[in-house]
Amino acid sequence: MMRFSQAILILLTVCCFSVQANDAQDNAKAIHTRVLTLDSHVDIAREYMLKPEFDPGLTTSMKVDLDKMEQGGLDTVFLIVYVAQGPRTEEGYAAAKAAADKKIRAIHKMAEVHSDRIALAYRPADVTRIAAEGKKVAVIGIENGFVIGHDAESLERLDDYFQWGARYLGLTHSGHNDICDSSSASSKLGDKPSEHGGVSPFGREVIARMNQLGMMVDVSHSSKDCMLQAIKLSKAPVIASHSGVRAMADSSRNLTDAQMTALAESGGVLQLVAYTGFIKPDPARDAAFTALEEKVRLEFGADEFSYKLHEHTPSYQSGVAHINLDYPLASVSDFIDQVEYAIKLMGINHVGISSDFDGGGELRDWSDASESLNITRELLSRGYDEDQIEKIWGGNLLRVWAEIEQTAAYMDKVQLAR
């Protein structure tokens, strides 16, 4: 039988643990509120702002909307103008540009309609200023250099996108383009394993122009050769806006140790991505997704199908829920394992966070923006202090962006002096 004193001791221990647990919770919340949190890759639905269900000012099925950002204390998002690689024909280029323009217009409309809650940032200093005003911050990133086409006006189009607020450009997506080789050659588009052996002569012009403008060069989705050459060609550090660690998860989208080291040595930043396929790759899970997309495609008819639109339909979402039961999602802990690996290899100043929400990114316990506190909790539980957490949660990316901007200002002056 338990003695009275033993019972008291157990009670005190339990109370003590729960007080400690509550303290840890409060501490995580306080730190999460104080640090500026930035997610460098959030996709937007194709019908963003055009239909009420894709208006981020309302309650939506999207993983990122203003309510979820407010609930989760997520301050800043890079909203992505994603355009799939298509045929490099006159029609293909025109369609890509039209798709990009539509998405940029939608992001601007969102910032105008909800100007009391969110504002667009054009410079790193804007991010801190807007957040200090108590608003959420949006920055525009473009995913796929395909959108600028390949003709005499391509660089002017790049200038236009910069004027319009685009602050990073992913050189490629899935499938090679005119700028460089992709990490995922597209058999559908008839790609060879490599087309340019890295960056093309046109790609060199694009990178040089991006440096002059102060636009971040994003090497996520680029082939290894393209990525390493881009680092050398760029006069400013480059970023990987959403990539994983190859040594821990063997996907061609992830970066090898040599790539990560080269990125850190050049002063750039790797934004680890919360995409289960790049954390715990599983061909059976990928196959289940392909089958689901095919099923939904048949349901809507091939012409009507768009992954970005139909991922919000009930039949697609219930299919995803089933897949997640059969092949469980990675957890925040699995994700932070990659963050820690990157920190050990690259140093604390070169690592950040991205979700790829609404583009396939999802973790068991970071399933949308409202659960962003779980990232801070995990970092804190692993012994990172507030300064380190601030760097990981966006401080590093903002520093690199500021360096890129300074290099551009310097290059501008050099040009003026000539």
Ligand SMILES: [Zn+2]
């Ligand atoms: Zn992507």
